[in-house]
Amino acid sequence: xxxxxxxxxxxxxxxxxxxxxxxxxxxxxxxxxxxxxxxxxxxxxxxxxxxxxxxxxxxxxxxxxxxxxxxxxxxxxxxxxxxxxxxxxxxxxxxxxxxxxxxxxxxxxxxxxxxxxxxxxxxxxxxxxxxxxxxxxxxxxxxxxxxxxxxxxxxxxxxxxxxxxxxxxxxxxx
Ligand code: ACO
Numbered sequence: 001x002x003x004x005x006x007x008x009x010x011x012x013x014x015x016x017x018x019x020x021x022x023x024x025x026x027x028x029x030x031x032x033x034x035x036x037x038x039x040x041x042x043x044x045x046x047x048x049x050x051x052x053x054x055x056x057x058x059x060x061x062x063x064x065x066x067x068x069x070x071x072x073x074x075x076x077x078x079x080x081x082x083x084x085x086x087x088x089x090x091x092x093x094x095x096x097x098x099x100x101x102x103x104x105x106x107x108x109x110x111x112x113x114x115x116x117x118x119x120x121x122x123x124x125x126x127x128x129x130x131x132x133x134x135x136x137x138x139x140x141x142x143x144x145x146x147x148x149x150x151x152x153x154x155x156x157x158x159x160x161x162x163x164x165x166x167x168x169x170x171x172x173x174x
Contacts, residue, residue, distance in 0.1 A: 004085040010037035013071055013079055020136035023129050030086055031126070033133055036079035036093070038067050043083065043090045052116045078137045082117075082126055091118040092126045096134040098141050110138025112148035131161040 007016055012035040024033050036045070041063040049055050058066070070077045075098060082092035094115040098108050112134050117126045138146040149169045150158055159165075 004032055004083055004088040005037075005039075007034055010034075010039065012037050013067070013077070018078065018137045018140060019080070020133050023133045023136065026132075027082070027126075027129055028124070030084060031091070032083045032085050033129065034081060034083065036067070036081050038064055040081060040090060043081075043088060045081065045090050045093060048081075048090050048093050048116050048118050049114060050116075051119055052114060075141065078134070078141075080130065080133055080137075082130065091121045092116065092130050094130040094134050096138050096146070098138070098143060104144055108141065108143045110134070110141065110143040110146040112138075112146060115148075127157060128161055131158070131163075135162075 014035045016034065019033060019035065027033060037043075041060045046055050046057055046063070070079070077095060077097045079095040080093070081090045083089065084091050095113045096110045097113065098110055100106070100108050112131065115127060115130055117130070135146050147166075148158065148163070155165065
């Protein structure tokens with residue numbers, strides 16, 4: 001009997017209507033795809049993100065405050081997670097945010113950010129499923145393109161996900 005918390009018992013960031021049923025059906029039966037929930041601090045959200053970069057733990061109340069700040073920008077942020085149904089722990093995460101433009105007939109662009117798969121779960125197509133799920137959100141939100149920045153080492157991964165190399169990234173850190 002799975003011990004994970006079902007979607008209807010969670011305060012989810014956005015409606016599951018934007019979760020691809022096709023991607024859900026391609027996952028291992030022990031893995032559940034859903035929007036981030038306001039109680040996911042306790043399910044190891046920051047632990048998973050720590051495979052990406054240094055993550056400092058702000059504590060639960062600040063984590064929840066950030067969840068609510070992001071959620072108060074309507075139809076903008078779409079954070080998702082993969083949950084291990086046996087442990088109810090998060091094993092993968094990612095986000096797409098929707099940028100609205102004055103260009104392209106008031107078009108929108110989906111920016112994929114912060115993709116992370118637990119170290120022990122990498123190489124099982126979970127990263128691919130996260131990208132497919134986020135691209136689904138982006139395309140079903142009307143975006144004319146979906147883009148992301150990544151290291152040279154991750155280029156082959158994103159190519160396997162159907163992305164192509166385009167232009168350059170510039171950065172200026174504060
Ligand atoms: N180099 C070459 N191929 C790769 C790489 C790589 N670095 N990573 C994955 N692949 C290939 C896999 O072999 C697989 O190929 P196949 O279809 O021929 O079998 C395909 O890409 C899909 O791989 P997945 O199993 O879905 O990859 P995984 O679940 O391990 O997730 C990820 C990949 C997200 C990069 C993971 O390794 C990770 O979390 N890394 C650390 C954090 C990170 O770098 N995140 C991305 C930052 S960029 C951003 O967030 C926009």
